[in-house]
Amino acid sequence: MGNTSTGYDKYAYEPFAVTADLAVLTVRSGALHVLLVERGQDPYAGHWALPGGFVEPRESAETAARRELAEETGLDDVTGLHLEQLRTYSEPDRDPRMRVVSVAFAALLPDAPEPRAGSDAARAAWLPYHPAPALAFDHERILADAHDRVGAKLEYTGLATSFCPPEFTLGELRHVYEAVWGTSLDGPNFRRKVLATPGFVEPVPGAARLTRGRGKPAAVYRAGPAATLHPPLLRPAREGRPA
């Protein structure tokens, strides 16, 4: 806050620009994808970058992020979906043109509408997270932070349902976890854990669907009301990381 300022002159300090940048993630055909734009101009002309833009004088960073998301994806209904504030990147030289402080967000989309190129982006596309291309500015760092945060929040929140359509099977939900964590999960145990966590998912009576055009039709579920999962759905132990 400006609480310790002694003056009120708006121009006493070098102006800061504030932007909102977005790491928009989705799961397409079993793999994690990220929405990127190709920059049309220098610096970093021709490089891929995260979508984003300036925060306008009368909006919050969250509002700006939601507006940019709608503009870049062509989605009309971005009011309901989950925006997760990651952190703010404020190194003085992160943009060569001027002092830009960026508030970064992660957004999770269920099914990926084809993006449309924005006003000054050459094009926009969903690219696979593995392997991720080189990105402009410090956007690789932001994207990695987004992936870390989302991976961690899958453990103890119902966030995974944000990657799914309104009605989904437990197999589809499991594919979300596997795509984000880069692991494979035991189907039976996953099922039991999800159903044992109150409020995570709710059955849709009578509905059934094939998950990948194969196998036995699966029961269909909706996202439940729980914000946090008790008990959490812990990811499998990795090297140096016992149970």
Added chain:
Amino acid sequence: MGNTSTGYDKYAYEPFAVTADLAVLTVRSGALHVLLVERGQDPYAGHWALPGGFVEPRESAETAARRELAEETGLDDVTGLHLEQLRTYSEPDRDPRMRVVSVAFAALLPDAPEPRAGSDAARAAWLPYHPAPALAFDHERILADAHDRVGAKLEYTGLATSFCPPEFTLGELRHVYEAVWGTSLDGPNFRRKVLATPGFVEPVPGAARLTRGRGKPAAVYRAGPAATLHPPLLRPAREGRPA
């Protein structure tokens, strides 16, 4: 980032001021305390507020936070201690004077040096977190977010040692958890869990100390190299939150 900007005119947008605000926490005589400053001028003259100040043109928000922390506490050595970026508060009207975007940090101090009043703060003091006084601006929200974050990070990181002096007993470490979580923990089980977590603490050979001037002298430990705890030290279940 300004990546999607079409212009380079620094003054094309209404200037934003960027500040760094700090929720500085410590444990004093078994209770969680927070460092607050009393504002000397309007708005909110006479109210308590979090310490903080403007980010200068050539420094990052982290650097600014560390500088403010040194100025407010009189600590010389703030280079080593842990600063945790919380989130950024950017609602347009959060400061009545002008557009101020605040990057908030939490800082954890082991033992509390008496603060000294800053340039334009009437006074500075450690106040108990329970009950916390009314704060200026949206600082109550920021402080609550800091408490949530620190409480959560105690579970899966070695952060608790940041509240302790370089050498500490397991009793002192347990008091940190109890003060932040507002619970009481079973001593024997706490001890086993801490020692079973590789890299959390390391014994200091031969040393022993009384924890509150009472009881059997306790073995002394140092913070270990582990950044994350495996297995984590989960806080006890609360109402509606089974094991």
Added chain:
DNA sequence: TCAAAAGTGTTCCTGGTACACCCATGC
């Protein structure tokens, strides 16, 4: 008939919880 995915059952074992109990110190 085969492959793929859903779903049920069961066994083993780790790790948490709740204690009882002994030790060393100051008062």
Added chain:
DNA sequence: GCATGGGTGTACCAGGAACACTTTTGA
């Protein structure tokens, strides 16, 4: 002595991991 905190031992139980097995569909 007694209170206070350190430290060990142990018995019980919930939850996770691994895996065998059945069911239902499309090709």
